[in-house]
Amino acid sequence: xxxxxxxxxxxxxxxxxxxxxxxxxxxxxxxxxxxxxxxxxxxxxxxxxxxxxxxxxxxxxxxxxxxxxxxxxxxxxxxxxxxxxxxxxxxxxxxxxxxxxxxxxxxxxxxxxxxxxxxxxxxxxxxxxxxxxxxxxxxxxxxxxxxxxxxxxxxxxxxxxxxxxxxxxxxxxxxxxxxxxxxxxxxxxxxxxxxxxxxxxxxxxxxxxxxxxxxxxxxxxxxxxxxxxxxxxxxxxxxxxxxxxxxxxxxxxxxxxxxxxxxxxxxx
Amino acid sequence: xxxxxxxxxxxxxxxxxxxxxxxxxxxxxxxxxxxxxxxxxxxxxxxxxxxxxxxxxxxxxxxxxxxxxxxxxxxxxxxxxxxxxxxxxxxxxxxxxxxxxxxxxxxxxxxxxxxxxxxxxxxxxxxxxxxxxxxxxxxxxxxxxxxxxxxxxxxxxxxxxxxxxxxxxxxxxxxxxxxxxxxxxxxxxxxxxxxxxxxxxxxxxxxxxxxxxxxxxxxxxxxxxxxxxxxx
Numbered sequence: 030x031x032x033x034x035x036x037x038x039x040x041x042x043x044x045x046x047x048x049x050x051x052x053x054x055x056x057x058x059x060x061x062x063x064x065x066x067x068x069x070x071x072x073x074x075x076x077x078x079x080x081x082x083x084x085x086x087x088x089x090x091x092x093x094x095x096x097x098x099x100x101x102x103x104x105x106x107x108x109x110x111x112x113x114x115x116x117x118x119x120x121x122x123x124x125x126x127x128x129x130x131x132x133x134x135x136x137x138x139x140x141x142x143x144x145x146x147x148x149x150x151x152x153x154x155x156x157x158x159x160x161x162x163x164x165x166x167x168x169x170x171x172x173x174x175x176x177x178x179x180x181x182x183x184x185x186x187x188x189x190x191x192x193x194x195x196x197x198x199x200x201x202x203x204x205x206x207x208x209x210x211x212x213x214x215x216x217x218x219x220x221x222x223x224x225x226x227x228x229x230x231x232x233x234x235x236x237x238x239x240x241x242x243x244x245x246x247x248x249x250x251x252x253x254x255x256x257x258x259x260x261x262x263x264x265x266x267x268x269x270x271x272x273x274x275x276x277x278x279x280x281x282x283x284x285x286x287x288x289x290x291x292x293x294x295x296x297x
Numbered sequence: 298x299x300x301x302x303x304x305x306x307x308x309x310x311x312x313x314x315x316x317x318x319x320x321x322x323x324x325x326x327x328x329x330x331x332x333x334x335x336x337x338x339x340x341x342x343x344x345x346x347x348x349x350x351x352x353x354x355x356x357x358x359x360x361x362x363x364x365x366x367x368x369x370x371x372x373x374x375x376x377x378x379x380x381x382x383x384x385x386x387x388x389x390x391x392x393x394x395x396x397x398x399x400x401x402x403x404x405x406x407x408x409x410x411x412x413x414x415x416x417x418x419x420x421x422x423x424x425x426x427x428x429x430x431x432x433x434x435x436x437x438x439x440x441x442x443x444x445x446x447x448x449x450x451x452x453x454x455x456x457x458x459x460x461x462x463x464x465x466x467x468x469x470x471x472x473x474x475x476x477x478x479x480x481x482x483x484x485x486x487x488x489x490x491x492x493x494x495x496x497x498x499x500x501x502x503x504x505x506x507x508x509x510x511x512x513x514x515x516x517x518x519x520x521x522x523x524x525x526x527x528x529x
Contacts, residue, residue, distance in 0.1 A: 033403040035370035035390040227403030260381045285314030287299040
């Protein structure tokens with residue numbers, strides 16, 4: 030028996046992939062999210078928790094470039110230097126969002142093309158990336174269906190013939206196939222049965238680790254956060270009230286609201 | 298011998314906002330160092346803060362004051378002030394926490410649970426499978442269980458899966474919270490041997506053991522927390 034040898038040299042610090050600088054979103058007088066700043070590094074999985082109305086989905090929409098913040102900046106390392114995603118010309122931003130980012134919607138219908146076959150839903154993303162060889166695209170689509178545990182003989186079926194859990198797995202394949210550097214997920218297991226959730230969660234955990242992608246996951250489920258995330262931000266009334274290592278925030282919460290949130294969980 | 302871990306002025310009090318903001322002081326100004334090849338057993342009556350201290354060393358709890366310097370490769374990292382991703386890197390390669398409870402991930406098989414930390418360290422999957430099997434066999438878990446998820450296992454079986462996962466590829470610092478608690482004599486012996494093996498290979502061990510016999514076999518030194526009790 031020998032001991033594990035550390036090999037990371039911290040002298041070389043990689044740069045953050047995404048920088049949120051004082052991001053705020055107001056709806057008239059009403060606060061969506063307020064003054065949220067953080068950095069996300071490559072391969073890191075960040076969870077955002079809080080009850081409904083806490084601003085977590087609003088923040089995610091700003092970070093993902095779906096909504097424009099009222100104040101603040103979202104910088105993404107696209108090439109050598111971080112760029113403000115809202116300063117980019119629309120076509121550039123769209124292209125970047127398609128190739129370097131992925132968004133997993135809570136409702137798979139928002140992320141899938143329901144009238145296109147399962148294979149087409151996955152293959153389309155490879156064509157966006159520039160792949161043109163039909164046989165290769167079909168092989169890659171088959172490989173990805175296997176990875177998300179969808180039987181290859183369903184490749185020509187349309188998503189509307191799939192169960193909710195299968196649709197969600199197909200959406201995940203569609204998002205991950207171009208190997209994005211950053212994935213946004215809004216309640217990825219939201220509408221699913223508990224047994225289907227468990228299957229999906231483990232799949233996500235392994236895929237995110239094996240591909241080394243960074244992810245931001247919004248969830249109200251603390252067990253999901255514990256399983257999938259490295260770091261956690263707790264939001265209340267649009268503000269981040271506590272953040273840190275996930276197990277630290279959940280096991281030794283300091284803020285009154287986090288203590289309330291963690292003590293309110295029923296353990297099965 | 299090389300210092301592996303240095304605790305400096307550690308204090309902890311819990312402030313419970315949801316329970317009339319009651320403040321629970323645990324301990325104050327705890328200082329100690331642990332060197333390579335030492336096994337330090339935390340001592341003191343129930344409630345003195347042994348588990349709390351162990352969790353602080355792992356970065357799971359945040360101390361109210363103080364620092365935990367851990368030798369990671371060639372440099373010390375302060376677990377208290379390090380960024381989350383640095384703490385995770387230190388945990389991945391240097392610092393392990395072994396409790397008697399397995400956190401079961403739904404649907405993940407026993408062998409995959411044991412392989413998981415090795416894969417995260419970049420060990421070849423076939424080697425990881427072989428080593429995981431050897432370790433499960435050593436802990437008397439029958440091969441027919443390896444492909445099953447341990448959700449339905451007995452407490453003792455889950456505990457051995459957890460120990461296999463941690464000792465299949467031991468790190469330089471091992472934090473042990475009662476890992477032998479409800480094991481039978483034969484399996485307890487195996488675990489004591491695993492701990493000794495890790496220590497003989499240079500691991501620094503910090504642990505809590507209620508069983509007096511186990512404690513005597515493992516300990517090279519005791520640290521009594523009673524003296525650090527914080528005034529209520």
